[in-house]
Amino acid sequence: MSKEWPLxxxxxxxxxxxxHKHVGSVHAADGRMAIEAARDTYTRRMEGISLWVVxxxxxxxxxxxxxxxxxxxxxxxxxRHPTFYSIPDHIKNI
Amino acid sequence: xxxxxxxxxxxxxxxxxLILGQRLSEWCGHAPMLEIDLSLANxxxxxxxxxxHFLKLAGDVEGKxxxxxxxxxxxxxxxxxxxxxxxxxNGDFAQTIARQFLxxxxxxLLFRDLTRSRNETIAAIAAKAVKEVAYHTRFADEWMxxxxxxxxxxxxxxxxxxxxxxxxxDELFEVDAAIAPLIAAGIGADxxxxxxxxxxxxxxxxxxxxxxxxxxxxxxxxxxxxxHSEHLGHLLSEMQFLxxxxxxxxx
Numbered sequence: 001m002s003k004e005w006p007l008x009x010x011x012x013x014x015x016x017x018x019x020h021k022h023v024g025s026v027h028a029a030d031g032r033m034a035i036e037a038a039r040d041t042y043t044r045r046m047e048g049i050s051l052w053v054v055x056x057x058x059x060x061x062x063x064x065x066x067x068x069x070x071x072x073x074x075x076x077x078x079x080r081h082p083t084f085y086s087i088p089d090h091i092k093n094i
Numbered sequence: 095x096x097x098x099x100x101x102x103x104x105x106x107x108x109x110x111x112l113i114l115g116q117r118l119s120e121w122c123g124h125a126p127m128l129e130i131d132l133s134l135a136n137x138x139x140x141x142x143x144x145x146x147h148f149l150k151l152a153g154d155v156e157g158k159x160x161x162x163x164x165x166x167x168x169x170x171x172x173x174x175x176x177x178x179x180x181x182x183x184n185g186d187f188a189q190t191i192a193r194q195f196l197x198x199x200x201x202x203l204l205f206r207d208l209t210r211s212r213n214e215t216i217a218a219i220a221a222k223a224v225k226e227v228a229y230h231t232r233f234a235d236e237w238m239x240x241x242x243x244x245x246x247x248x249x250x251x252x253x254x255x256x257x258x259x260x261x262x263x264d265e266l267f268e269v270d271a272a273i274a275p276l277i278a279a280g281i282g283a284d285x286x287x288x289x290x291x292x293x294x295x296x297x298x299x300x301x302x303x304x305x306x307x308x309x310x311x312x313x314x315x316x317x318x319x320x321x322h323s324e325h326l327g328h329l330l331s332e333m334q335f336l337x338x339x340x341x342x343x344x345x
Contacts, residue, residue, distance in 0.1 A: 005127070026129050027127060027128070027129055028129065029240070030240075032236060033236070033240075036133065036232075036233060036236075037129035037130075037132075037133065039229075040129070040132045040133040040136045041129060041132050044132075044136060
């Protein structure tokens with residue numbers, strides 16, 4: 001068994017209505033410890049009102065070698081960008 | 095109500111937080127994990143923030159022009175009024191957690207009571223601080239369980255740490271003539287009335303941690319009267335060095 005505690009990815013919601021955003025990671029032996037480490041590491045300057053922690057090992061990542069087939073085909077599909085709508089000034093966070 | 099009694103009381107409250115905050119800051123850069131380093135430093139900073147408020151109040155009621163810094167950095171060891179528990183050495187991580195566990199559970203009940211103090215400043219400081227301390231309690235309670243219900247080594251260390259700290263518990267619930275009038279006036283908290291709830295909280299966490307309640311020991315008292323262990327002098331020599339060597343220095 002490794003002496004290092006497992007790694008957890010940390011997500012912070014800055015305020016109600018916004019999505020949780022990935023901010024970094026912490027080491028912790030269990031979920032509660034991870035929440036506390038995340039609280040002490042990433043929210044000590046009022047960065048958020050809600051925390052998620054997820055075991056890093058649970059994250060399935062795309063393979064960088066597949067970047068060509070996964071992402072490049074989107075490059076010439078400009079019509080997929082919703083740039084043809086005008087967004088009223090009072091709508092924030094889009 | 096004499097200002098002298100209020101000064102005394104504000105010093106006790108402030109010194110508890112100040113000395114434990116300084117103790118925890120000694121872990122900075124030395125904790126077992128980066129994350130714990132930050133957690134202990136955060137708790138220490140919360141405590142030093144509380145101390146700043148209480149010692150400012152003490153300086154204000156004293157009326158001799160001493161501010162929180164003057165009381166923290168230019169007072170001699172015999173004039174400190176903290177309980178003996180907070181000045182005890184960090185030892186290993188388990189000993190530090192045992193101290194935090196006993197103290198934070200007490201301080202949370204104390205501050206909860208002080209939110210109803212007839213002194214508005216004390217009530218306001220307590221209202222802000224009680225949330226901070228609720229987190230300290232949670233942090234320490236969980237570590238008690240992890241260490242107690244952990245490996246043979248962690249269990250041995252936390253039991254030893256608890257045993258070291260236990261003789262300083264009774265002092266937390268002591269009421270002397272200096273503060274009795276403040277309690278009667280609804281300004282101070284009657285800590286004797288907090289003992290039952292504290293005992294229940296501690297017993298529950300120790301049960302979760304599969305640890306035995308330490309055997310009753312002869313209480314070591316005296317911190318409130320300025321009779322400290324030798325550890326406090328060493329702590330102050332480090333904490334006060336700069337203001338003693340370069341009075342009034344700022345940066």
